[in-house]
Amino acid sequence: MQPSDRAEIDRRRDRLLASLALIAGVGLMLAIPFALRAGAEFFLPLTAAIVIAIALVPFLEWMERHRLPSALAALIAVISFLLVANTALVLIIVPATDWFRILPSRIGQIQANLAPVIDFYSQLERFVDETVQMLASGPVAAAQTAAVEAPRSLLQFAATSAPSALIQMFFALLVIYFFLAGWTRLRKQTISSRESYDGALAIARVIQNVVDSTSAYVLTIATINLSLGLAVALALYLVGMPSPLMWGGIVALLNFIPYFGPILAAVLLALGGLMVFNDVWIALLPAAVQVGFHLVEANAITPLVLGRRLTMNPLLILVSLSFWGWVWGTSGALLAVPLLIILQTVIAAAGRPDIAGFLFEAGTLTAAPRHENHDNVTDGPQDG
DSSP, X not given: OOHHHHHHHHHHHHHHHHHHHHHHHHHHHHHHHHHHHHTHHHHHHHHHHHHHHHHHHHHHHHHHHXXXXXXXXHHHHHHHHHHHHHHHHHHHHHHHHHHHHHTGGGHHHHHHHHHHHHHHOGGGXXXXXXXXXXXXXXXXXHHHHHTOOOOOSHHHHHHHSOHXXXXXXXXXXXXXXXXXXXHHHHHHHHHHTXXXXXXXXXXXXXXXXXXXXXXXXXXXXHHHHHHHHHHXXXXXXXXXXXXXHHHHHHHHXXXXXXXXXXXXXXXXXXXXXXXXXXXXXXXXXXXXXXXXXXXXXXXXXXXXXXXXXXXXXXXXXXXXXXXXXXXXHXXXXXXHHHHHHHXXXXXXXXXXXXXXXXXXXXXXXXXXXXXXXXXXXXXXXXXX
């Protein structure tokens, strides 16, 4: 076989392999979102547990530095997380259930408060009436008729949940515990498995950057949102809004969802104000309070506290929110930014893969085959 024929065969093989790799890569990218959505019962609690566990790693390492065994430190971390979750449940869900129950009985008051506004926009009257009728005869009324007792703790919430939700919650807690309990050993094994010192140093840097960035963002944003919720709760208490701690908790929780969360919180506060106060402008005051605090937090406090290190592209945040919100709903929206941080940190530390260069280098997929004639190759231009 001539060398030129051998080179042609090798080139055709490379083109075939590159084409297959391209097709497989595109197919995989298209299939992953649907697989995540279809397998949400498995992937959602697993992903949420990993994100929570990564955020708890600094707390775990602090306890290990104080001579606590890894298993005990992991157990304390899980119990601490459960206490925080239980407190949030008691402060938010319990009073929110009561508000949800009385909503049908306050629809008349909401209509009366909105009457001056509807007079200016009479074309919206039909829309409002249909919406109110839907609320009165839909899930809200069904929930009121069922008269299900609100859960008073995380344990009661789990006991009254569907079996699948209970299994997912238990699975997530086990993942968090075993992830934390084996974190130190797993990290050492991952680093020591590298053959070279540079490789071990690189993987150690990636792991540390992921933990630092994720935990710093989650803990910092949690502190900011908690402070925001307490400030809003205090302001609502001063204006006479019932259940101010519940509303502050809702504001803090929804503020984890960039852009859309604060808007939803303002809408809920406006609805709550219309249920309580008789004057439409006073009724909208709670929503105005929340919007004012959010503008200060979003434009002054959060950029100052987070700084440049955790600043992200707003377009990437929107894409991540829309993607994970479509895949897993509200839970996915809550996880969108931490997952984006993890992905960005890994890519920044490991380097961006040059997929296009790998597939198309030297015209692997597109260029016509080149026939090399070694007899005509010279080191420089020929003299005429």
